[in-house]
Amino acid sequence: MSSVAWVMTSTALVMVMLPGLSLFYSGLVRGKNALATAMHSFTCLGIVLIVWVLWGYSLAFGPSVGGIIGNLDHIALNGVGLEPREGQEIPELLFMLFQGMFAVITPALLAGAIAERVKFRAFGAFVVLWVTFVYCPIAHWVWGGGWLHELGASDFAGGFAVHMSSGVAALAAARILGRRDIKDGETAPQPHSLMIVLLGTGFLWFGWFGFNGGSALAADGIAVIALVNTNVAAAAGALTWLLLTWHLAKKPSVLGAASGAIAGLVGVTPAAGYVEVIPALIIGIGASVVSYLAAESRIKAMVDDALDVWAIHGMAGTWGSVALGVFASTTLAAGGLLSGNGDFFIAQVVSTIATWIFAFVVTWVIFRVIEAAIGLRPTPEEEALGLDAAEHGETAYMF
Numbered sequence: 001m002s003s004v005a006w007v008m009t010s011t012a013l014v015m016v017m018l019p020g021l022s023l024f025y026s027g028l029v030r031g032k033n034a035l036a037t038a039m040h041s042f043t044c045l046g047i048v049l050i051v052w053v054l055w056g057y058s059l060a061f062g063p064s065v066g067g068i069i070g071n072l073d074h075i076a077l078n079g080v081g082l083e084p085r086e087g088q089e090i091p092e093l094l095f096m097l098f099q100g101m102f103a104v105i106t107p108a109l110l111a112g113a114i115a116e117r118v119k120f121r122a123f124g125a126f127v128v129l130w131v132t133f134v135y136c137p138i139a140h141w142v143w144g145g146g147w148l149h150e151l152g153a154s155d156f157a158g159g160f161a162v163h164m165s166s167g168v169a170a171l172a173a174a175r176i177l178g179r180r181d182i183k184d185g186e187t188a189p190q191p192h193s194l195m196i197v198l199l200g201t202g203f204l205w206f207g208w209f210g211f212n213g214g215s216a217l218a219a220d221g222i223a224v225i226a227l228v229n230t231n232v233a234a235a236a237g238a239l240t241w242l243l244l245t246w247h248l249a250k251k252p253s254v255l256g257a258a259s260g261a262i263a264g265l266v267g268v269t270p271a272a273g274y275v276e277v278i279p280a281l282i283i284g285i286g287a288s289v290v291s292y293l294a295a296e297s298r299i300k301a302m303v304d305d306a307l308d309v310w311a312i313h314g315m316a317g318t319w320g321s322v323a324l325g326v327f328a329s330t331t332l333a334a335g336g337l338l339s340g341n342g343d344f345f346i347a348q349v350v351s352t353i354a355t356w357i358f359a360f361v362v363t364w365v366i367f368r369v370i371e372a373a374i375g376l377r378p379t380p381e382e383e384a385l386g387l388d389a390a391e392h393g394e395t396a397y398m399f
Contacts, residue, residue: 003218007090007098010214013207014101018045018108020203024258025112026396027196028307030189032386033116034196034396040111040123044104047127052100053077059136060144061085061099067147070140088217098214099139106135106162112307113170116180116189117383120391122376129366130169134359138165142351152344153351154333156226157215159270159321160355167314168356169363170305176367177376179304181383188304194254201258205234208265212272225332226272230265233272233284237264240288256292263291263312267320271327279327286323287316321352 022038029037048056055075062070074080082091107127114123139161141148148160155161182189191197212230216223241260245253267287268280275283294311305311325348328336337345370376377383382390389395 003220004090004094006219006223007094007214007217010210011094011098011101013210014098014105014214015045015207017101017105017204017207017211018042020200020207021105021108022200023196024200024204024262025115025307027193027198027200028112028191029115030386031192031397032388032395034192034388035394036120036387036391037111037115038396039120039392040115040118041108043124044108044111044127047124048104048107048131049100051128051131052096052103056103056131056136057096057100059132060103060139061096062144064140064145067141067145067150069137069146070144090217095217098217099143102158102162102211103131103135103139106158106166107131109162109166109309109313110170110173113174113305113309114177115306116387117177117306117377119374119376119378120387122370122374125370125374126366129370130363133366134165134169134362135161138355138358141354148347148351148354151350152334152347154274154324154328154344154348155270155321155351156273156324157212157269159317159324160351163266163269163313163317164321164352164355165359167310167312167317168359170309171303171314172360172363173367174303174305174310176364176371177304179302180306181380188299188306191255194258197255197258201261205261205265208234208269212269216273222273222332225277228277229268229272229275229280232277233264233268233280233287234261235264236281236284237261237267237288240264240285241292244289244292259291259295259308259312260288263287263316266291266313266316267323270317270321271324274324274329274333275327276329276332279323279329283320283323283327287319290319291316318352318356322348324348 022041026034026038058074059070062074080092085092140146142155142160213223213227238257238261241256245256264284267283291312294315295308325345326337330339335341
């Protein structure tokens with residue numbers, strides 16, 4: 001029963017990441033869009049959980065159809081009860097809810113790329129379609145017995161299915177939507193509250209213990225390793241980005257420390273239960289450097305991924321998934337390239353390429369369909385007013 005209690009607790013911890021992400025993202029945008037930005041992430045708790053219960057879980061974890069997608073045997077949770085899935089010791093109903101929280105947070109992460117310039121109804125339609133046609137297939141590929149699993153790839157807690165898919169999709173979405181309305185002379189809108197950003201970072205770091213630790217699906221030594229690795233990588237990532245900004249910009253950036261912590265958490269996610277502590281530290285440092293360089297290149301390329309979802313989640317997730325192929329421990333997993341297992345490294349690289357192509361192409365198609373059907377962007381006047389007032393008729397702050 002200890003494993004049941006641990007996964008129940010982990011499910012609650014992952015749920016806490018949603019309000020944490022809402023705070024993190026809302027602090028990064030202009031005050032006139034804070035409420036609307038928070039709502040994009042927070043609303044996923046409602047939209048995605050209903051999709052997950054009705055058909056998403058079955059598509060991701062139902063019996064495999066050609067290794068591509070699950071069938072509809074478990075539609076509306078048909079046959080999902082208190083008996084464990086094969087190889088597990090927790091009720092399948094609990095496993096369903098735990099995995100549902102991963103499905104919830106993935107499009108919520110993606111929302112940061114399109115902040116301040118998307119209609120609420122367009123975002124709602126996008127979430128339903130994206131979870132169905134992007135998240136569920138990739139989750140099935142790697143976790144539901146699909147072709148990436150058969151290839152030999154591994155993803156402890158969401159490198160492919162969560163971070164890489166949302167990050168690559170964010171790049172596609174940002175390119176389609178174009179740049180935000182900004183003042184003359186501004187390179188990009190500035191965060192309105194770094195205090196809120198730090199508060200959100202704290203909630204995310206806290207919830208990540210359930211995100212990674214709970215992915216052991218048992219209260220055992222693997223969960224302990226995952227918890228330790230999560231904390232070490234986050235600390236290494238935060239310190240690395242802080243030192244980078246201190247050296248390059250001559251100031252130790254608060255936003256840099258927060259961004260580095262998230263990058264470290266993302267980077268270690270696919271590897272958390274499969275590597276030893278020192279490799280986890282290296283992964284955290286590498287994730288921060290990779291994300292920092294990606295953010296700088298994104299700015300130079302004039303791609304308005306508003307909150308650097310591609311740079312942090314897409315690139316750190318890519319780094320972590322490939323790094324797992326290098327550092328995987330022979331005592332915790334099958335071993336990686338450093339242990340002489342080149343086949344596993346190749347499987348990780350092939351899976352990374354497949355995830356990138358699929359997430360980008362299908363996201364592009366979904367966005368174009370929604371654009372043609374109901375439109376994506378508010379009017380220029382609504383964007384100038386701010387989406388809090390224009391879309392919701394409410395404001396985040398009363399002055």
